[in-house]
Amino acid sequence: MMDPVIRMEGVRKKYRYFALDNIALELQPGQIMGLIGPNGAGKSTTIRILMGLVHQDQGDVRVLGYRMPAEQIAAKWEIGFASEDMRLYGAMTVRWHMDFIRSIYPRWDEKYAQLLLKRFGLNPEQRIKGLSHGQRVKSTLLLVLARCPRLLVLDEPTTGLDPVARHEILRELSAVMKDEGRSILFSSHNTHDVEQISDQITFIDRGRIIDSMDKEAYLDRWRRLRLEVPLGVELPALPGIIDIRQDGRLAVATANEFVPDLANAYENTGARIQSIENMTLEEIFVANVEHSREEVGA
Amino acid sequence: MLVISQSDKRPIYLQIMEQIKRRIAVGDWAEGHPLPSIRQLAVDLQVSVITVKRAYLELEREGVIITQQGKGSRVTATAGIGLKLQHEELQKHLEQVARLSMLLGVKPRELESRLREVSDNITAKEKS
Numbered sequence: 062m063m064d065p066v067i068r069m070e071g072v073r074k075k076y077r078y079f080a081l082d083n084i085a086l087e088l089q090p091g092q093i094m095g096l097i098g099p100n101g102a103g104k105s106t107t108i109r110i111l112m113g114l115v116h117q118d119q120g121d122v123r124v125l126g127y128r129m130p131a132e133q134i135a136a137k138w139e140i141g142f143a144s145e146d147m148r149l150y151g152a153m154t155v156r157w158h159m160d161f162i163r164s165i166y167p168r169w170d171e172k173y174a175q176l177l178l179k180r181f182g183l184n185p186e187q188r189i190k191g192l193s194h195g196q197r198v199k200s201t202l203l204l205v206l207a208r209c210p211r212l213l214v215l216d217e218p219t220t221g222l223d224p225v226a227r228h229e230i231l232r233e234l235s236a237v238m239k240d241e242g243r244s245i246l247f248s249s250h251n252t253h254d255v256e257q258i259s260d261q262i263t264f265i266d267r268g269r270i271i272d273s274m275d276k277e278a279y280l281d282r283w284r285r286l287r288l289e290v291p292l293g294v295e296l297p298a299l300p301g302i303i304d305i306r307q308d309g310r311l312a313v314a315t316a317n318e319f320v321p322d323l324a325n326a327y328e329n330t331g332a333r334i335q336s337i338e339n340m341t342l343e344e345i346f347v348a349n350v351e352h353s354r355e356e357v358g359a
Numbered sequence: 360m361l362v363i364s365q366s367d368k369r370p371i372y373l374q375i376m377e378q379i380k381r382r383i384a385v386g387d388w389a390e391g392h393p394l395p396s397i398r399q400l401a402v403d404l405q406v407s408v409i410t411v412k413r414a415y416l417e418l419e420r421e422g423v424i425i426t427q428q429g430k431g432s433r434v435t436a437t438a439g440i441g442l443k444l445q446h447e448e449l450q451k452h453l454e455q456v457a458r459l460s461m462l463l464g465v466k467p468r469e470l471e472s473r474l475r476e477v478s479d480n481i482t483a484k485e486k487s
Contacts, residue, residue: 285364289385308360309387335381341365 063090064126066212066244072110072120081106081268084120088261091241093234095255095276096248097342098265099350104248105144107265108216111246112142125212138166141205144216151190155183155200159207166208174207181229195226206233213237215247219254227251231258256280256342264346266353283345284319286327287335288312294331299323303352315340315348363404371406375414380423383434384444394424394432 065087072084081103088094096104109115111124113133122129127136149158155178163169178185181199192200202218213234219227235258237243249255255262256276263273272279290296290312296305301318312332316323324334340348361378363371382388394400397415401408415432418424423440426432434440460470 285362287362306360306362309382310385311360311382311387313360313362338364339366344365 065123066090066125067094067111067246068121068123069107069111070121072107072117072122074106074110074115074117079103079106079268081110081117084110084270086263086270086273088244088246090244091238092260093238093245093247093258094261094263095259096246096263096265097250097252097255097346099250102265103268104265105216106268108144108214108246108248112137112140112214139211141208141210141213142215143201143205143213143218145220147201149189149197149200152188154186154188155192155203156185158189158200158204159185162204162208168209170207170209173209174203177203177206177233180233181226195222198222199226199230202230202233206237209243211243213243213245213247215245217249218247219249219251227254234258252341252343252346262342264349266350271349271353280339280342280345282316282318283340283348284316285338285340285344286314286316286324287338288314288327289333289335291331296327296332297330299326304348317349317352361400361404363406371404372410372414372417375400375404375406375411376418379414379418380444380448383423384441384448386441388434390434390436390438390440392434394434396431 067086067088069084069086072081074081079101084103084107086094096107098104106115110117110122111129113130113136116130124136125139127133129136159174163171163174177183181196181203183196183199183203187196189197189200198218198221202215205213205215215234218234219230222230231254234245234247237245259276261274262276262279264271288296288311290307290310292310296307296312296314298305301316301320301323302314303317304315306313314327319337324337328334361375363374367374379388379394383392388394394415395403397408397411401411404411415424415426419426419432422435422437423444424432425435437443456470456474460467465473
């Protein structure tokens, strides 16, 4: 097994009104990890700690084998980082920025940069201040992509983009993965993006990691069961079921750890299974956040 | 209480229709039972009014519900509507079985005996 490109262990960071608590995650080379969670969950703070921009109070952070934040200068040669609050120079052109980055990073791939200009529909002679939000986001991504870094760390790369621009960005991110030595970590609250391209999903809420695992396995654990229940029978709360809504003779149960035995157990109470449905990541997102808040509240 | 599924690729109005029919078929909503107003259901399910309206229109066309101007919608007064819907459901499954059998070249006579076998198995299981 190769060394993980990202490893966080027991990471804590306390602010006055918010705390990251015991964050642990691992990303293997050649994989895309999607970091999802509601606003204010701690996605950006986690990414900033990874990049050495925020120093953790406790815990071990290694990125490409470098200890963060101590070895962040060496690490940053091999990491492409983009976030919303990165500023380009408004008075300068896209081309000027490309030449600037190219002069710093020896692995800059000019042919790829030209291709991206075309694919993103960007005019290199245009000044940054004249660009739309979407064009700025695409310019920023072009500048990190053309450096061909081993690890891309992208904070909300698709936020505020129209569907066509989102599609272009996702296609380029997937294309990066043709090279199995490269990896991507990106955050998003767009569950469709995460569902589409990630290999790993890490789910954060209120500063805690709720789940961090293989996407397919994760989606597979969740099911919605529709049941017909005889009058007078109340469905029992079984382990693995996080929500039951029963109304008259019909019920809908949500499972976060589905096994076929669950369906059998309900049938033994006299209920009839009408259907067992898969759920989209968005439905899981909402159910998961509601459930974790109920638990915290209890 | 209806629950719409995002992973279900069918249009939402069909899901609404199916779930209302199910509610009638199991007997939770008897003949003449009032349905939630179109607006109320749209709010509850977080879908557009036009989607719910479409579901109600189709249900009315199929004779499952009746809508009266200003009075809202009710399950039709036709006796045995629940049972009728259950039989419609059964009919749909039978048609699917028949189609699949033709595709596989299973003759009606063989289908008959296999159906009897399945029935017997279920009866035996439920007795035990």
